[in-house]
Amino acid sequence: MRFLTECKADASADLVYRVCPMHLLEPAEFLKGMKEGQVLEILTDYDGALDDIPAWCAKHGQEFIGVCEDDCDDCYRLYIKKVS
């Protein structure tokens, strides 16, 4: 797992308190509307996302950049770069 202190994003998907597996479905929808090279931020409070999102990126050919833990908001911020 790559830990980041900050990362700039072109779009943000707020999935805090949204039940599993929304952390996989909604980012996929967001990526459809983004350009190659753009970065998507995913906000989630679901611990399972730390495994699921890197695995989903590997399977779907997207680049998983890393994760920031947000102390203020009690959630994780995961970053994906659209590859294709």
Add this chain to the structure above:
Amino acid sequence: MTATGSISKRSLEDATMERTYLDHAAATPARPEVVEAMLPYFQERFGNPSAVYDLAAEIKDSIEEQRARVAELIGAPADSIIFTSCGAEANNLAIKGAALANLKKGRHLIVSAIEHHSVLNSARFLEKFHDFEVTFLPVNRYGQVEPERLRRVLTPATVLVSIQHASNEIGTVQQIPELAALCREHGVVFHTDAVATAGSIPIDVKDMQVDLLTLSGPALGAPKGIGALYFRPKVRLVPQIHSGIQESGRRGGTENVPGIIGLGTAAKLALGELEERARHLRFLRDRLVAGVMDRIPAVIYTGHPEERLPGHASFCFVGIEGEALIFMLNRRGIYANTGSACASKALKVSPTLCAIGLSPDVAQGSIVFTFSRDNREEEMDYVLVELPQAVERLRSFSPVWHKKMAAASGESR
């Protein structure tokens, strides 16, 4: 005919032949167009919208079409509507969901003293099980929350304010834009229960500046078993029914597809008829109110005289019990309500009527008439014949009334 015009004998005979149903706030029939639209979704289009095959995709598309219709009724974007099983569930999701999503900010809630039980009891649940402090905000004699009073109780720990759009018990419409603006200024989530108003008066969530808004299917002419919650984008909610991807992970459980079709259809019809319906209901209301005030002594027209629901007339008759009056009217084919079914069944004095400053004795004489587009002028006239007789008869054997009369005659001597 004017609101105080004469009552024709023939129209009265017509009205007495039928049932005069004036309790539409409690239940109203599903509209034929609504039922017709729903029917295919029980058998032909029965698929589960979460499945991956084309049958499911068609159902999913129909749901999204209805979501857009419900959103249009309240001036909201389509993806800001969550379907629920009823207005009470939407209120539970709004209160508990928004409060629990903001625990880091604080544990203080504000609700008005005259909210529906689903709001009051959700607040009490948070107080009991999650250490919240709840402020039950008083109202003025018309049942309105005064913005200055709200301003005084907002604290840095306040996470949510819930104030109904209108009361089904006294008909008063609140000044929501002012109250909601105050909350936005303080960074507090604002919820309004619009079960009584959606489809009855115009609603625009942007103009009103609300973050969460509840509406109910049956109040719109959809069947029981369907409601909806509007949420402003960026407002987080902790789900209250945990399951899977239904309602984008915000409310679990297989969708009530026929109910959703019914609600969307009813919302579309309601939006198209809003003005005409309100005009008709206001006419009926004003005719009934003028007649009651003219024919019956010692009566209080409860709620705000102008800022009130078009199809709502509520009174307290001094010296009688509302339940007894309901039974007497029932025998004459007239169906009305005491205003609060829960309070009435428990033989408790309505908290709403207490909150507007009525004494328990007077509050007991509460009766509420709520109309639909199908009610007619003749039915109001029929009530205006039967109601004064029923009130007079009940007062003739009411010790409270006799005491009041004796006191009055003592004063005049």
